[in-house]
Structure formats: C-alpha cells, structure tokens
Amino acid sequence: MWEFSTDRPIYLQLMDRLQLRIVNGTYQPGDKLPSVRELAQEASVNPNTIQKALSELERSGILYTQRTNGRFITEDAAMIDKLKSQLAEEQLVEFLKKMKDFGYEPKDIITLIEKHSQETAAD
Amino acid sequence: MWEFSTDRPIYLQLMDRLQLRIVNGTYQPGDKLPSVRELAQEASVNPNTIQKALSELERSGILYTQRTNGRFITEDAAMIDKLKSQLAEEQLVEFLKKMKDFGYEPKDIITLIEKHSQETAAD
DNA sequence: ATGATTGTATTAGATACTTAATACAGCGCT
DNA sequence: AGCGCTGTATTAAGTATCTAATACAATCAT
Numbered sequence: 001m002w003e004f005s006t007d008r009p010i011y012l013q014l015m016d017r018l019q020l021r022i023v024n025g026t027y028q029p030g031d032k033l034p035s036v037r038e039l040a041q042e043a044s045v046n047p048n049t050i051q052k053a054l055s056e057l058e059r060s061g062i063l064y065t066q067r068t069n070g071r072f073i074t075e076d077a078a079m080i081d082k083l084k085s086q087l088a089e090e091q092l093v094e095f096l097k098k099m100k101d102f103g104y105e106p107k108d109i110i111t112l113i114e115k116h117s118q119e120t121a122a123d
Numbered sequence: 124m125w126e127f128s129t130d131r132p133i134y135l136q137l138m139d140r141l142q143l144r145i146v147n148g149t150y151q152p153g154d155k156l157p158s159v160r161e162l163a164q165e166a167s168v169n170p171n172t173i174q175k176a177l178s179e180l181e182r183s184g185i186l187y188t189q190r191t192n193g194r195f196i197t198e199d200a201a202m203i204d205k206l207k208s209q210l211a212e213e214q215l216v217e218f219l220k221k222m223k224d225f226g227y228e229p230k231d232i233i234t235l236i237e238k239h240s241q242e243t244a245a246d
Numbered sequence: 247a248t249g250a251t252t253g254t255a256t257t258a259g260a261t262a263c264t265t266a267a268t269a270c271a272g273c274g275c276t
Numbered sequence: 277a278g279c280g281c282t283g284t285a286t287t288a289a290g291t292a293t294c295t296a297a298t299a300c301a302a303t304c305a306t
Contacts, residue, residue: 007135009293020224035252046295051254068252068302088225092235095218101143102211106240110233112215117229132263158282169265174284191272191282 002043010045014053022062022073023084033063033071125166133168137176145185145196146207156186156194 002017004010021027033039036054040047054071057063062083065071074080099109125140127133144150156162159177163170177194180186185206188194197203222232 008131011293012130024224024226036254037251048255048296049294052293055254065253066303067254069304070252084225088222088227088235091218091221091225092232092239095214096236096239098214099211101147102207102214103147104211106236109215110236112211113219113229113233113236116215116219134263159284160282171266171285172264175263178284188283189273190284192274193282 002045011049011053011056014043014045014050015057018053018057019062019083019087023080023087027073029073029077029080030075031073033073035070125168134172134176134179137166137168137173138180141176141180142185142206142210146203146210150196152196152200152203153198154196156196158193 004013027033033054034042036047036050039050039054043050054063058065058071060083062074062079063071064074096106096109104112127136150156156177157165159170159173162173162177166173177186181188181194183206185197185202186194187197219229219232227235
C-alpha cells in the first residue's frame with residue numbers, strides 16, 4: 001500500500017516514489033508505465049493527482065508520453081544512472097546541512113552511522 | 124532573512140527553525156522569546172502563522188507561555204539536550220532509509236561522506 | 247468497424263494554509 | 277488611572293491541493 005504524509009502535497013510524494021521505482025530498477029528502461037487510472041487505483045488517489053505527478057516528472061526527461069498509448073521510461077540508461085547519483089547527492093547534501101545545524105560534523109556523523117549499522121545488524 | 128520552501132506549510136518550516144534555535148543555543152534555557160509580532164515581522168509572515176507554529180511547539184514542552192507576559196524556553200537543559208539527540212536521530216534514520224531505497228548501504232554512505240568532506244575542506 | 251484503453255481537459259466542491267484587519271483581557275510601568 | 281506590551285480569538289478573502297464526475301480524440305486488438 002501507499003502511505004502519504006499529510007504535511008506535503010501528495011503529488012510531490014508521488015513524484016518521489018515513481019522516480020524511486022525508476023532509479024532502483026522496479027521500472028526498467030523502455031518499460032511501459034501502468035496507466036494513470038491503474039496507478040490512481042493502486043495509490044488510492046485521484047487520477048488527476050497521478051496525472052499531475054507524471055506530467056511534472058516528464059519535464060526532467062526520464063519519461064515520455066505516447067498520447068494515446070501510454071507512458072514509457074526512457075531507454076537512456078545513462079540518464080537514469082545520472083539521475084540516481086544526482087538524487088543521492090541531493091539527499092546527502094541536505095542531510096549534512098541539517099546535521100551541521102544541529103552541531104554534528106562529518107566525523108561525528110560517520111560515528112553515528114557506524115554505531116547505527118552495528119545495532120541494526122544485530123537483528 | 125527567512126526563506127521558505129513553497130512545497131511545505133510555512134508553519135511547519137517555522138517550527139523546524141525555531142526548534143533549531145533552541146537546540147543549537149541561539150535561544151538559551153529560560154530565555155524569553157521574541158513576541159509573536161516581532162517574530163512575524165522578522166520572518167515576513169503573518170502573526171497568526173507564528174502563533175500556530177509556537178502553539179504547536181508548546182505541546183512538546185520545550186516552551187511555555189505566560190499569558191500576558193510572553194513565551195519562554197524551558198529551564199530544563201536536559202530536556203533540550205534530549206530533544207537535540209532525538210531530532211538528529213530522526214534525521215539520520217530518515218536519511219539512511221532514503222539512501223537504502225536508492226541502493227546505498229551504510230558503508231557506501233560513509234565513503235560518500237568522506238569524499239564529500241575532503242572536497243569541501245578544499246575551500 | 248467496434249470496443250476498450252490511452253492521455254488529457256473541464257467543471258465543481260471540499261479542505262487546508264495564509265494573509266489581513268481587528269478586537270479583547272491581563273500584566274507591568276509610569 | 278492610563279498606556280503599551282503580551283498572547284489569543286474572530287472574520288473574511290485568496291490560493292493551492294485534492295477529489296469527483298465527466299467528456300473527448302487517438303490508438304490498438306479483436
């Protein structure tokens with residue numbers, strides 16, 4: 001199921017998750033996406049909202065539309081890889097900034113991560 | 124100046140920043156906060172919006188109100204420290220989750236951070 | 247050719263957020 | 277007593293988001 005936070009527009013959250021499915025390979029280059037109506041049903045959301053998310057995503061070029069046939073992932077695998085690194089880099093920078101505001105420098109953060117990955121490895 | 128992203132309610136962003144000022148020591152335990160009207164002017168925002176952010180923050184206990192006198196930071200420094208670690212932990216968990224979705228494991232992330240902190244240290 | 251499916255467009259209504267303009271009660275200072 | 281500050285409340289208006297209910301044109305499979 002799809003769960004949405006209430007403190008951010010749904011269409012933005014949809015963009016994030018669809019983008020994720022593209023960069024992590026759930027949708028492969030050249031794949032046909034589920035239709036607007038299918039995705040709407042899967043996410044329990046209005047088709048208009050899916051439409052808005054997808055048409056926004058299209059501006060970056062990882063999707064393209066065949067007007068009466070459906071939407072497809074780009075065949076350009078390099079573009080997808082690039083997008084993936086770019087998104088990860090954005091996450092990293094944003095995270096480092098926030099942590100620095102809290103007073104954590106990179107070395108402190110690495111310590112935190114090491115500690116954290118030990119703890120979760122104990123499962 | 125205060126800048127706000129358009130993709131998230133302003134009062135939530137205000138909560139984040141005010142909380143930050145508390146945990147990073149800009150506002151000290153026991154300090155009197157600027158008045159609703161002052162903060163509104165500083166952030167170029169309606170007083171109602173500040174009021175909403177502050178009254179939400181109050182529920183966590185780091186603030187308290189003297190009805191006709193003003194708002195004050197809690198004197199409980201331990202509570203503030205605890206809040207700080209808690210907020211940092213939340214950021215970390217959220218970040219690790221997102222990165223994992225992209226296919227990055229903790230060791231990969233540590234590499235990224237090291238690389239990143241070398242680059243920015245070159246400034 | 248027909249019917250189902252595709253993306254897209256439009257209209258209307260509900261809700262949340264934000265601003266603006268006021269107003270009020272209580273406290274402190276002069 | 278009066279003035280200015282405090283948080284708080286109310287009302288109205290504008291905007292963005294989301295849903296619902298349709299509708300249409302083009303494509304594809306049968």
